[in-house]
Amino acid sequence: MRRFEMILPSSVDECVKALATHGAGAKTVAGGTDLLPQMKNGLVKPAVVVDLGGIAALKGVTNGAGLRVGACATARELELHPEVRKRYTALADGAALVGSVQVRNLATVGGNLCNAAPSADMAPPLMALEAEAVIAGPKGERRVPLSAFFTGVRQTVLGADELLVALVMPAPPVPPEAGLYVSGGSYIRHTPRRELDIAVVGVASQVTVQNGRCVKARIALASVAPTPVHATAAERALEGQPLTPERIEQAAGLAVEAAKPISDQRGSADFRRHLVRVLTRRTLTAALARARA
Amino acid sequence: MSVMKTTRDVKGVGLSIPRPDGPDKVTGKVQYVADITPRGLLHAKLLRSPHAHAKIVRIDVSKARALPGVRAVLTAADIPELKGKPASRAHAVLAIDRVVFAGQPVAAVAADEVAIAEEALDLIDVQYEVLPASVDPLQAMKPGAPPVAELGTEADLSEAMAHSAVAMAKGETPTKAVNVSQTAHVKRGDVAKGFAESDVVLEHTYRVPMVHQGYIEPHAVLAEWDRSGNLTLWASTQGSFNTRSEVADVLGLEENRIKVIPVECGGGFGGKIRALCEPITAILARVTARPVRYVMTRREELEAGMPAPQVIIRLKTGVKKDGTLMALEGETVLESGAFSGTVLAVSAVFLGSLYKWPAFDIKGSEVLTHKPSVAAYRAPVAPQSIFAIDSQMDALARALNIDPVAFRARHLSKPGDPMANNQPWASMGAPEVLQKAGAHRVWKEREAWKKGAKPGTLRGVGLSLGGWLGGLQPTGASVKLNPDGTLSVLTGQVDIAGTNIALAQIAATAYGVDIDKVKITTGDTDVAPVTGLSAGSKTVYTVGVAVLQAAQAARKQTFEIAAAELEAAVDDLELVDGKIVVRGVPGKGVTLQSIGKKGNLYMSKVEPVIASSHPAFSQQAPAFASQIARIELDPDTGEVTLKDFVIVQDVGKAINPLAVEGQMQGGAVQSLGMALTEGLVYDDQGRLTNPSLLDYRKLTAADLPNLETVIVEVPSPAGPFGARGVGEPPIIPAPAAIANAIADATGVRLTEAPLTPERIALALARRGAG
Structure with a gap:
């Protein structure tokens, strides 16, 4: 690993100032589970590393009208958080699949998103839950829907002087407060190995049902395009319809059309398209079962 | 081999004794090469070719040499020993004018810190002319x-x-x-x-x-020269004498000027037999006149190891x-x-x-x-x-x-049958192993078990049989009696598999004392008896014989000293609880302690008890294993779940059953990795696309079922106490066992390893479509 300067800000403002000063030569580090291996292998050689560990405002998970997840909340926190497990199940699923327990104790949701790998396990669930990214910069705060956060492989809307602060999302309706609305979500990925692996394909589905019909469907795919993507045509095909196995199978077929996979060392494009169909079917079925549960 | 009977059962051969080095290893106390930090240490790094095949047009190291903290930057031009065509990988210390694989070293740096050495690599400018590969x-x-x-x-x-x-x-x-x-x-x-x-x-x-091979500890070496031109290498090696010979050959040194100290080796599996980074590290140490340490990264291991x-x-x-x-x-x-x-x-x-x-x-x-x-x-x-x-x-x-087992059994070669090279099969237990596997409940009850498959999943059971002929190499060992009556055993054999405890058990039983009286040491190449590689499933099979013979000779010496002292015939003596007594006369005896003391007493006329043996061998002992896999398969994703895995193996005689079972399980895990997930994947330019343990997938504990071990003992004629090689047979059968289980579950025969979910799912999808 190359030598570097370390900055330890204690507030979001200090951090943004440090980023503004050092620009693109600086990298932020939270859990370090993505950055450190990249630095050790010489893939990135930042002159300055800004440690986010001392910024209290980035930590924690707050449950209210919706969910606010601090950028430095760990995958393990989300995996074990009672409210996330109850109402934001796709996110709990995704968080529980990152790395291994040891990795999840360090890895943060902000790191998972800002690393911007197409395979990030927490991105599709947060997209399916319609999360927004809260971003701090020199001119203050702005919000970007997570669906618009990723701009390419390892690229996001974040400017060199900006910092992801939190993710906020509305609460999916659950009985009794939502009357007849019920909602459920699921994230499933395929990996050749059970742990310590990267999604060959990951699919998150969140469905809201009223009187037996789907009123909202959100399906997001990982590892099938330069960024995590919504399967929009599949979502539209489900809304207003009863979620029968036939409808679900049709949506799974439409989801394949949203996938623009490449062939690489983790899987061929053919296999990825095959998996999108299988996992979309399975996540929709699981999401529906959870909505009814 | 005839085995001298001890007069009483001692705690030795046949007991399951945990490896004494185990606790220090799992608690991180063991010192590996990377932990050894002498004063003045420099750190080495190598600049490696990004191209699989290229001409080196020009290398400019001037900027790297100018970086503060850099002590040496070398290219082939700076090393007089490197001339023309390298005879082997070890001789290809640095590429001369052409690189022949991506990852081949082209320049070497020694610096005060690892980070400085890495920065120096960035400053070396190499112009390549890329050639078709x-x-x-x-x-x-x-x-x-x-x-x-x-x-x-x-x-x-x-x-x-x-x-x-x-x-x-x-x-x-x-x-x-x-x-x-x-x-x-x-x-x-x-x-x-x-x-x-x-x-x-x-x-x-x-x-x-x-x-x-996936050893946990990457290649590592520490080199230091003294003022007389003698080189010491602290090495992670499977054979210190082989390392000495190869380094001597590359550097043009006399072998007795090199001392190889075999440091605790964190795994080798065949990958640490040949020299790799030892010559360049020695050269950097010579040029800088400082100790130099080189530790390969995991990425370097995968890109430029010896797979x-x-x-x-x-x-x-x-x-x-x-x-x-x-x-x-x-x-x-x-x-x-x-x-x-x-x-x-x-x-x-x-x-x-x-x-x-x-x-x-x-x-x-x-x-x-x-x-x-x-x-x-x-x-x-x-x-x-x-x-x-x-x-x-x-x-x-x-x-x-x-029936697949009956079919194999009918045609299986037996001892004496001609091999393909017309030599007769030596004594071996393949028929017994196959019979035992075929009678195992997991195999016998396969049809009933398959009926319990959940809807949407398939179940299959596969069995396979494989073996290994076993290696041979001359070796040596010495056994000496200490003044307190304990035994010290010395070999040059690197313990990469828990073999030292087994060798100590052999010494204990052959001499006639309990294992807690025996200490075994692996010496460096200056002091240890010459010995071979820890490879080819032959450490216990060959070094065990040397230890056995040395312990028997030491026992004979001891008895002769006692006989003179007791004025009795050697044949009338027996060794009981550390005391040599005249049979039938319990009061009359002499302790091992007193014999040991006399061998080391000022003015004593009693010779010390020190015996050595250095045998060579001609008779191999083939060893076989059969493995049975029970799998559940998801036909949509192709995911295979191992439900049960059985390893049946002929070990001749289990000197230490616990260590034998550890070898059987470890070998099976590597075999299953080869079957299911592992493979170096290269692009069409010859560059590795999966140079990390994230994408080069060794199995983890989460992927593995209970591994049941069944020891079969068909004694070998020449091994110590009938032992056969144990290390290699268990890595052999799993790829076939898994392919057979997949065929059993799906009817589809896969012939390309690893048998990944992708290959399985797409084969099933193709069959469905066709």
């Missing part, structure tokens, strides 16, 4: 393929020699194909006639990619309807990377020897490509060869609707 071994054999070696490169048979694997006639006329570096051919009977008379002919091509060869085997087999074997035709291609060095003959001999084919014709070729050169990996090329022949036997049994 031979990446696929089948393409590399064709006329006009880009040549890898300089013309006239000889086959390197030292790996085959090291493993004493098989004797066989040398290849016929050297072939003219430019990248074919070795050939082999075994043949018997009339193959064409055999196929013509067959009712069923099956032909498959099996492929297993290059795989990495196992890719093995491609085409098999065509003919049988009669009643299951009679008629003919086998085989073609084996071993991809050796940029330098020759595979055990080609093993593959050919195994394909033709395990079952009694009346006619066979097997041709083998070793092919060079622009990839890192290969080395041994635990039973080199045996898992790949058994993947082919056992899958083929299973497919034949299924095609004929014959």
